[in-house]
Every structure is written in C-alpha cells, then in structure tokens.
Amino acid sequence: MLANQIGYYSLILGLLLSVLLCGVSIKDLNSSNKQINQNVLSLSFLQLVFVIVSFLSLILSFINSDFSNETVFNNSHTTKPLFYKISGTWGNHEGSLLLWLLVLTLFIFLFLIKSREQPKKYRILTLLFQQIIIIGFFLFVLMTSNPFNYLFPIPTEGLGLNPILQDPALAIHPPILYLGYVGTSIIFSSSLAAVTQNYVSKKWGKHIKKWVLVSWIFLTIGIMLGSIWAYYELGWGGFWFWDPVENVSLMPWLILTALLHCIIVLERRAALTSWVVILSITTFTLSMCGTFLVRSGILNSVHTFANDPARGIFILIFLFILIVLSLGIFFLFHKESNKNSSNFLWLSRETSILINNWFMMYFLSVVLIGTVYPIFLDVISSEKISVGPPFYHKLIVPFLIPFLFFMSLGPRLKWIKSKIENKNSLIITFIISIMLTFFIVQNLTNDLLFYTILVSSAFFLFFTTLKELFIKKINNISQTVAHFGFSLLILSILFNSILSSEIITNIKIGEKYTYNKSEIFFKNIKERKESNFNSIIAYFEIKDENGKTVELKPEIRIYNQPVIITSEADIKTTLLEDKFLVMNLVKGKEYFNIRYQVKPFMIWIWISVLLLSLGGLMSLFKKKYEK
Amino acid sequence: MYGKKVKLRFVFLGLILASVILIVFLILQSLKENVVYFQSPSEIKSLIELDKKKIRVGGMVKEQSVFINSNEVNFIITDFKNEVNVIYSGAVPNLFAEGKGVVAEGFLKDKNYFLATKILAKHDENYMPPEVKEAIGGN
Numbered sequence: 001m002l003a004n005q006i007g008y009y010s011l012i013l014g015l016l017l018s019v020l021l022c023g024v025s026i027k028d029l030n031s032s033n034k035q036i037n038q039n040v041l042s043l044s045f046l047q048l049v050f051v052i053v054s055f056l057s058l059i060l061s062f063i064n065s066d067f068s069n070e071t072v073f074n075n076s077h078t079t080k081p082l083f084y085k086i087s088g089t090w091g092n093h094e095g096s097l098l099l100w101l102l103v104l105t106l107f108i109f110l111f112l113i114k115s116r117e118q119p120k121k122y123r124i125l126t127l128l129f130q131q132i133i134i135i136g137f138f139l140f141v142l143m144t145s146n147p148f149n150y151l152f153p154i155p156t157e158g159l160g161l162n163p164i165l166q167d168p169a170l171a172i173h174p175p176i177l178y179l180g181y182v183g184t185s186i187i188f189s190s191s192l193a194a195v196t197q198n199y200v201s202k203k204w205g206k207h208i209k210k211w212v213l214v215s216w217i218f219l220t221i222g223i224m225l226g227s228i229w230a231y232y233e234l235g236w237g238g239f240w241f242w243d244p245v246e247n248v249s250l251m252p253w254l255i256l257t258a259l260l261h262c263i264i265v266l267e268r269r270a271a272l273t274s275w276v277v278i279l280s281i282t283t284f285t286l287s288m289c290g291t292f293l294v295r296s297g298i299l300n301s302v303h304t305f306a307n308d309p310a311r312g313i314f315i316l317i318f319l320f321i322l323i324v325l326s327l328g329i330f331f332l333f334h335k336e337s338n339k340n341s342s343n344f345l346w347l348s349r350e351t352s353i354l355i356n357n358w359f360m361m362y363f364l365s366v367v368l369i370g371t372v373y374p375i376f377l378d379v380i381s382s383e384k385i386s387v388g389p390p391f392y393h394k395l396i397v398p399f400l401i402p403f404l405f406f407m408s409l410g411p412r413l414k415w416i417k418s419k420i421e422n423k424n425s426l427i428i429t430f431i432i433s434i435m436l437t438f439f440i441v442q443n444l445t446n447d448l449l450f451y452t453i454l455v456s457s458a459f460f461l462f463f464t465t466l467k468e469l470f471i472k473k474i475n476n477i478s479q480t481v482a483h484f485g486f487s488l489l490i491l492s493i494l495f496n497s498i499l500s501s502e503i504i505t506n507i508k509i510g511e512k513y514t515y516n517k518s519e520i521f522f523k524n525i526k527e528r529k530e531s532n533f534n535s536i537i538a539y540f541e542i543k544d545e546n547g548k549t550v551e552l553k554p555e556i557r558i559y560n561q562p563v564i565i566t567s568e569a570d571i572k573t574t575l576l577e578d579k580f581l582v583m584n585l586v587k588g589k590e591y592f593n594i595r596y597q598v599k600p601f602m603i604w605i606w607i608s609v610l611l612l613s614l615g616g617l618m619s620l621f622k623k624k625y626e627k
Numbered sequence: 628m629y630g631k632k633v634k635l636r637f638v639f640l641g642l643i644l645a646s647v648i649l650i651v652f653l654i655l656q657s658l659k660e661n662v663v664y665f666q667s668p669s670e671i672k673s674l675i676e677l678d679k680k681k682i683r684v685g686g687m688v689k690e691q692s693v694f695i696n697s698n699e700v701n702f703i704i705t706d707f708k709n710e711v712n713v714i715y716s717g718a719v720p721n722l723f724a725e726g727k728g729v730v731a732e733g734f735l736k737d738k739n740y741f742l743a744t745k746i747l748a749k750h751d752e753n754y755m756p757p758e759v760k761e762a763i764g765g766n
Binding site: 365369385386387504506566591 | 646650653654657658660661662663664665683693695696697698699700716717718719720721722723
C-alpha cells in the first residue's frame with residue numbers, strides 16, 4: 001500500500017523536476033559561467049533518484065504480492081518463485097515503461113557527469129532535448145499506463161505472469177535490451193544539440209562514439225538473449241523468425257551499426273557530418289517506432305501486453321512531435337562544412353565505410369518494408385497478409401556476398417588515398433577460401449554455385465581477419481575481433497541452415513520411430529509437481545547414425561496461474577551440434593507430437609555474437625586511437 | 628563543358644539513383660512473390676478459382692474434430708458458417724486445442740481440403756489473432 005503511494009508520488013515529483021530542470025538549465029544557458037550550474041547536476045541526480053525510488057517500490061510491491069496494485073494483480077501470483085516476481089516487474093507494459101524512464105534518466109545523468117570537457121551550451125542543450133523525451137514518457141506513464149493504480153476491494157490472488165516469460169534469459173533480456181534501445185535517446189539528444197551549436201566535429205565524433213558503442217553493445221547482447229530464449233522456449237527450433245517484433249529490434253541495430261562506422265569517418269576526417277546527424281536521429285526514431293508498433297497492439301506478439309488505442313495514439317503523436325522537432329532543427333541549423341569533402345577518393349577507407357553504410361541502409365529498407373507493408377495494406381485495403389522468411393532470405397542473403405567481400409577488403413585500405421596492399425596474399429586467401437568451401441559444400445546442397453560463392457566470401461572474411469589476429473602486427477584489434485565475430489556468425493548461420501535436419505512425428509509411449517538408421521525411442525513419462533506448475537517429463541532415447549545414444553527429457557508444463565501449457569525443449573549442446581527435442585500434447589494423452597532437430601554449430605552463433613560485442617567493448621575501453 | 632569533379636558527381640548521383648530504383652524494384656518484386664494471404668473458410672467457399680499459392684486459413688478448431696495418428700493430425704477449421712478440413716503433419720503448437728482459435732498455413736487441395744504445412748503458435752490462452760476474430764465475426 002505504502003510502496004504504491006511512494007512510487008506514484010515520486011513519479012509525479014520526477015515529472016515536476018523535469019519542468020524545473022528545463023527552467024533552470026535555460027537560465028543557465030544564458031549565464032556567463034564557464035561550467036554548468038551545480039544545481040542542474042543535482043536536479044538531474046535527484047530526478048534519477050525519484051525514478052529509481054518509484055521503480056524500487058514497484059519491485060517491492062511485486063515481491064510482497066501487493067494485489068492492491070493493479071499491475072501486480074494482473075501480472076503476479078503468490079506461488080511464483082521470487083526471481084520471477086522480481087522480473088515480473090518489467091515483464092508487463094506499465095513496469096517496462098518505468099524501466100524506459102529509468103534508462104532515460106540514468107543516461108542523461110551519466111552523460112552530464114561524463115561530458116565535463118565538452119562545451120557548456122552543448123551539454124545543456126543535450127539535457128534539454130533529453131528532458132523533452134523524458135517529459136513525454138512521464139506523461140505517457142502517468143496518463144495511459146500508471147503502474148500504481150489501486151484496486152479495491154483488494155483481491156486475494158493475482159492473475160499470474162505468462163509462463164513463457166518465466167525464464168532466466170527473458171528475465172534479463174528487457175533491461176539489457178532497453179539499455180541499448182533507450183540508450184539511443186542520448187545519441188538523438190546530443191546530435192540535435194551539436195547541430196544547433198554547429199559542433200558536429202572531430203571532437204564531438206570522438207565523444208559521442210562512446211555512447212554509440214554502449215548502445216550498440218547492449219542492443220547486440222539484448223537481441224541475442226531474446227533470440228536464445230526464442231530458441232529453447234518457443235520450441236520452433238530456430239533462433240530468428242523474422243517476426244515483426246524481432247525486426248523492430250533489428251532495425252535500430254542496423255542503423256546503429258551504420259552510425260558506428262561512419263562516426264569513425266567523422267572522428268578522423270570531419271566528413272559526412274549530415275549523414276552522421278541523420279543516422280543519429282533515425283536510430284532513436286526507429287526505436288520509438290518500434291515501441292509504437294509493439295505497444296499499440298498493431299503487431300501481435302508476446303510483447304503486446306494490452307491493446308489500448310489510447311496508448312498507441314499517444315506514442316504516435318509524441319513520435320510525430322519528435323520527428324518534426326528534429327527535422328526542423330536539422331534543416332534550420334545544420335551547415336555542411338565543405339572543408340574536407342573535396343579530397344574524398346574512390347579507393348579509401350572512407351569509401352569502404354560508405355559502402356558499409358549503403359549495405360546497412362539496404363538491409364534496413366528490406367526489413368522495414370517487410371515489417372510495415374502488411375500493416376499498411378491492412379489499413380488501406382483491409383487485406384490480411386503476412387511476409388515470411390523467404391522474403392527476407394531472398395533479399396538479404398545474396399547481398400551478403402558483396403557485403404562480406406567489401407568487409408574483408410575495406411579495413412585494409414588507408415584513409416584519404418590508398419592502394420590495396422599485399423594483393424598476392426589476399427588472392428591466395430581467396431583461393432583457399434573457395435577451394436575449402438567447394439570441398440565442404442559439394443555434397444551438401446543442390447544449389448552448389450550459389451552456396452560456394454556465399455560460403456567462400458564468408459570464409460574469405462574469416463581468414464583475412466584471423467590472419468590479422470594472429471600473424472600480422474595488429475593495428476586495430478577491436479575492429480578485427482568484431483569483424484572476425486561477424487564472419488563466424490555468418491558461417492555458423494549458413495552451416496546451421498544447410499546442415500540442420502528435422503523429424504516431426506506423433507508418437508505413443510513405448511513406441512519406436514526409425515528413419516535412416518537413426519532411432520527415436522519413447523521410453524516413458526513421469527509427472528512432477530511444482531509450486532506453480534505440474535509437469536510431464538518424457539524420457540526419450542535417441543540413437544544417431546553412428547550408433548551413439550543420447551537421452552533427452554523434454555517437458556510439458558501445465559501452469560496453474562494462468563492456466564497455460566508450455567513445452568520445455570531439452571537440448572544437448574556440444575561444440576559441433578545441438579540435439580533439440582520438444583514435445584506437445586495434441587489431444588488426450590495417447591499421442592505426443594514431437595519435433596527432433598539436429599542443429600550444427602548452434603553454440604557458435606551465440607559465441608560469435610559475443611565476440612562481436614567484445615569487439616565493441618574493446619573499442620570502448622581503448623585508451624588511444626592508434627594510427 | 629563541365630569540370631571533371633562535377634562530372635564525377637553526376638556519375639555518382641546516377642549510380643545512386645539507379646541502385647535505389649533497382650532496390651525498390653527488387654523488394655516489391657519479391658514482396659509480390661512471397662506474400663501469404665489470409666482467408667476465412669467462408670472466403671474459401673466463395674472462391675471461383677483455386678489459388679495455387681500458399682495461403683493462411685484461420686478460424687476455430689471445431690469441437691470433436693481433432694483426429695491424430697502417427698503421422699498426421701486432422702481437424703476442421705470453422706468460422707461457424709463454413710468449414711474446411713485440414714490435413715497436417717508437423718509440429719503442433721501448445722495452445723492448439725478444440726474450441727480454440729487457430730491459423731494454419733499451407734495449400735488448398737480443393738475447396739474442402741487444406742494441406743497445412745504449418746500451424747502457428749500462439750502465446751496466450753486469451754489471445755485470438757485479429758484475423759480469426761474477424762473471420763468468425765465476433766468480438
């Protein structure tokens with residue numbers, strides 16, 4: 001009860017502080033002091049404290065199962081384990097918006113204390129722009145999705161959290177993803193501030209690159225966690241489904257990646273200023289669009305907690321205001337400096353980074369159109385369609401070939417003007433890649449030519465970066481690690497998709513299912529009771545072509561609050577392959593529907609994504625940029 | 628007439644324009660090929676010509692209509708006006724049950740039989756795809 005009130009009033013205080021902060025900082029903007037008024041910093045800190053208090057009190061309500069709070073009532077239950085009571089705080093619409101606010105205020109505070117050597121006006125303007133976003137979200141939370149609504153009479157039991165969200169990976173997925181997703185807000189605010197101050201320069205590039213990296217790293221890991229969760233919890237046996245909700249997180253990632261690259265050009269050569277600003281603005285706009293699509297109930301997914309048109313309209317209006325504001329500022333204030341643009345040569349690092357950007361924009365437009373087109377068509381003609389994986393595969397996979405190729409060559413080019421060095425060793429590497437690929441691929445697929453080219457371009461990147469890591473004197477290790485991670489990612493995904501095999505069948509207890517020398521034997525089932533679910537555990541013995549047997553124990557859980565049946569896949573992971581078995585009840589308990597998959601190199605997909613983010617992390621902590 | 632630099636810029640602009648057009652064309656083309664339309668059982672009944680393309684059918688799983696053997700699941704999708712028989716061999720999602728909403732993806736054999744290649748998983752017991760809601764005409 002008390003926690004509820006504390007949470008609510010600290011939210012209101014936080015909003016009032018926003019207004020106060022705007023006032024104080026506008027006053028400070030015109031003062032002649034060199035440094036920011038200490039009050040501004042203190043107020044910003046106080047605002048962060050209020051949001052943290054509000055967030056903690058919501059967590060407390062969840063821990064205490066305080067069902068006088070509507071959010072707790074809708075999303076929690078007394079029998080739920082403590083860990084999921086806590087993670088339930090952000091496993092719903094209201095709580096996750098509070099998390100948004102928390103990240104927004106946290107980032108602006110960190111920005112203020114980390115940017116002391118930047119010009120004062122720029123810092124204050126960044127704060128102001130960020131406060132506009134923060135006020136918008138305060139209003140959004142308080143008006144349409146208050147996490148502290150009262151319920152009276154107080155219910156004795158809550159409705160429970162959707163069981164598929166009760167999972168360790170998904171418990172930490174939202175906070176991590178949000179750090180990346182909402183973290184882009186600071187890039188948005190500071191780029192607008194930099195434009196108004198005509199400060200889009202080398203110095204700014206160097207300073208904002210850190211923030212781009214932070215967002216990028218968290219977003220990368222956040223997406224990976226969601227993907228791992230989908231892999232073992234949804235039981236579809238894949239890790240990426242081109243589901244609109246996945247796409248919505250991928251789009252800011254693509255833009256951030258593009259930004260990450262072209263900000264290096266800004267940092268080193270003070271070129272591409274408009275492009276950097278446009279990308280910075282787009283990143284956050286896309287994050288907001290994603291929030292709008294997911295939270296308005298237009299897209300249906302596990303992330304759509306409740307359909308409330310008021311929320312959709314609010315975000316849409318807010319989004320519109322932000323876009324108009326940012327475009328207005330961009331066109332009014334931005335001046336392209338022409339100092340350096342003249343000595344931009346074809347064969348140079350700059351061009352290769354531009355090529356990267358072009359590819360990123362292409363991938364982005366494919367994903368964007370695939371996601372938005374069905375919604376658009378529904379609105380104008382009420383025809384219901386869906387765009388499936390073939391669309392994305394067809395448009396993205398072939399373009400990976402030149403993309404990987406440029407990625408192998410680009411980093412070896414020098415700034416301004418360059419020649420390709422060590423042509424011979426590159427050619428040798430390329431030939432080795434092709435031969436190796438041909439050797440591996442020849443018996444695996446019927447589309448030999450295409451796969452040979454595709455896989456060998458991935459191998460080419462793999463070997464060139466590998467060589468750089470071990471043999472050559474390393475001049476930019478973070479970039480090499482990240483690119484190496486990317487080549488490993490593409491290779492693992494390709495081999496995973498080429499070599500995966502799948503068996504789906506309906507089977508009774510005690511039955512054997514045989515196919516090409518392999519055998520699936522359904523031994524028996526056991527039942528088990530937990531506090532919040534009953535489960536049926538099945539014991540399977542699977543013998544593969546080599547005569548090796550593994551035992552897999554997939555599970556069906558029948559949760560009591562709410563009553564939902566979920567399947568828990570059993571996965572045996574080795575370095576070479578994952579064996580994946582999931583089962584479902586169909587009708588009665590006679591037949592079980594099972595899906596058995598052998599998925600090679602699954603673990604390497606996760607490892608390579610980690611390598612990719614490690615590259616980002618190394619770049620973040622690099623002391624000095626080597627020549 | 629123009630300087631070398633200006634010419635180069637024109638070439639560059641031309642290249643950009645051409646590649647943008649190419650990209651838009653590519654995307655639209657493969658959209659046309661890879662889009663899956665959604666139809667209700669009643670819409671299927673009123674089809675004049677059978678479509679060879681992959682479609683989605685949605686509605687409710689009729690009570691007492693699920694039959695299962697070792698390699699197939701058969702059931703009936705109804706929108707309470709018309710019905711379609713579905714023949715399916717593949718993985719069945721958790722929340723597939725009689726009397727619940729369902730979306731099946733696959734090909735029409737004729738107006739009464741549908742060969743499904745995929746049954747879509749739902750996350751929530753109360754959730755009904757908007758297409759299904761519309762198809763059965765309720766709210």
